[in-house]
Amino acid sequence: MPITTAAVVGSGYMGGGIAQVLAKAGIPVALADASPELSVTNLERLKAEAGKFEDAGLFQPGSAETIAANLSAAASIEEAVADVDYIAEAVPEVSSIKADVHTRIDAAKRSDAIVGSNTSTIQIESMTGSFADASTFLGVHFSNPAPFIPGVEIIAHPGTAPDVVDSVAELVTRVGKQGARIKDNPGFVLNRLQYVLFKEAIEIVDEGIASAEDVDMIVSTTFGFRTPFFGPFVIADMAGLDVYKFCFDELEPHFGDKFAPPKMLTDLVASGKLGTKSGGGFTELDGDQTDELIAYRNKAYAKLSELLAELGPPPTATK
Known part of the structure; x- marks a missing residue:
């Protein structure tokens, strides 16, 4: 079934951008963060930011209104994820934080809800222990800034159900992005390539070549x-x-x-x-x-x- 409702857990710069992408495509999105106050603050920031993007010609006319209509702030993670089809996790890139958040998500979500982690480097299979049934869990890695970068890595671990991958791939296309299905490995494709380039660049500078x-x-x-x-x-x-x-x-x-x-x-x-x-x-x-x-x-x-x-x-x- 198509994904029609969503929650974003971790509504900072990266998660907020993902929320804007989903909301701009007409998907209702509940935001959740470390506190209800922070969720409300980020909600207002995202609405104001969308208006600025539209004024600058970066979003189509009417996008800011659509985003504002589809974004809401939840009082807790549990409230945000309770009855949605898709949950985007975008909390800090710290395994212990992600494990705690995933445990809370798993306890509160519907059994068929899909959870996509926006991790950029952590192997997806290593995070499955927080889920009673990890078949609906996978990596869905947007790039920064999410509203403007088109590519998305879709990373299934060995236990991810194929229809879950298909549903997420359809969602990625529907919100105007381009998805690539990637095998689960540390760093995936984007950062495995990006960090090799960055390391070599540092060595060139360190050697005094340029x-x-x-x-x-x-x-x-x-x-x-x-x-x-x-x-x-x-x-x-x-x-x-x-x-x-x-x-x-x-x-x-x-x-x-x-x-x-x-x-x-x-x-x-x-x-x-x-x-x-x-x-x-x-x-x-x-x-x-x-x-x-x-x-x-x-x-x-x-x-x-x-x-x-x-x-x-x-x-x-x-x-």
């Missing part, structure tokens, strides 16, 4: 410039997998195993699958699709350049 400002500039104006449109596999296919293999071979003697060519890459190159120039690599394309892809890429990058010129440099940019 300043933090220059690293940020290089990322945002080179490979990061591509990522609003393409993921790493399509980017590699367009560059040429043989080129990537050559670069790994050059880097490995200097940096060791972390830059050793991955077997999946070497196998593709050995079989003649070099990316778009050979008709496929990680992606399979015919000749017409290759031409369309390159044309799309060029248009996308040009349009992004125009948008960035229109917006101007961010407040952190060096003057």
Whole structure:
């Protein structure tokens, strides 16, 4: 059955953003936090914030009114979750806090209510002990800021019921987001990738190769410039997998195993699958699709350049 009512437990910046997303899509949302007073405070903040977003043209006209009509503050966690279809947990990323909140949710919710934790790194299966029946529990990881970032990780643990995953995937699509179904592992996909990049960036600065400002500039104006449109596999296919293999071979003697060519890459190159120039690599394309892809890429990058010129440099940019 479609999810039609919801509660958000933890109504701070992250949970509040999730509540706005749900409420803007017409879903009644009950907010719960550490105290009734904090829930009311956050309710008023979210309504005022939605008005500012609408005034700035970031929300469609009428969105603030819809959000205000669908948000309410509950007196307790138990009251918020008692009779809703879906419960989003967005409390601090501390296992003991989550365990306590999950226990309270489980004692008060309907047996068929779905609980989605917004954890960004904690393995979902490790949190199932708080639930008498964990088949309705999974990870549903929105990114910050939730109202504006489209991607959502949907993480089922081995005991999550398949129809629960389907219901959440449908909800994610209905509220205007894009969901990816991810296997349960620490860090999932987003943060496993994001923290590898961040760690390498810190090492580059620590070694005196470049300043933090220059690293940020290089990322945002080179490979990061591509990522609003393409993921790493399509980017590699367009560059040429043989080129990537050559670069790994050059880097490995200097940096060791972390830059050793991955077997999946070497196998593709050995079989003649070099990316778009050979008709496929990680992606399979015919000749017409290759031409369309390159044309799309060029248009996308040009349009992004125009948008960035229109917006101007961010407040952190060096003057």
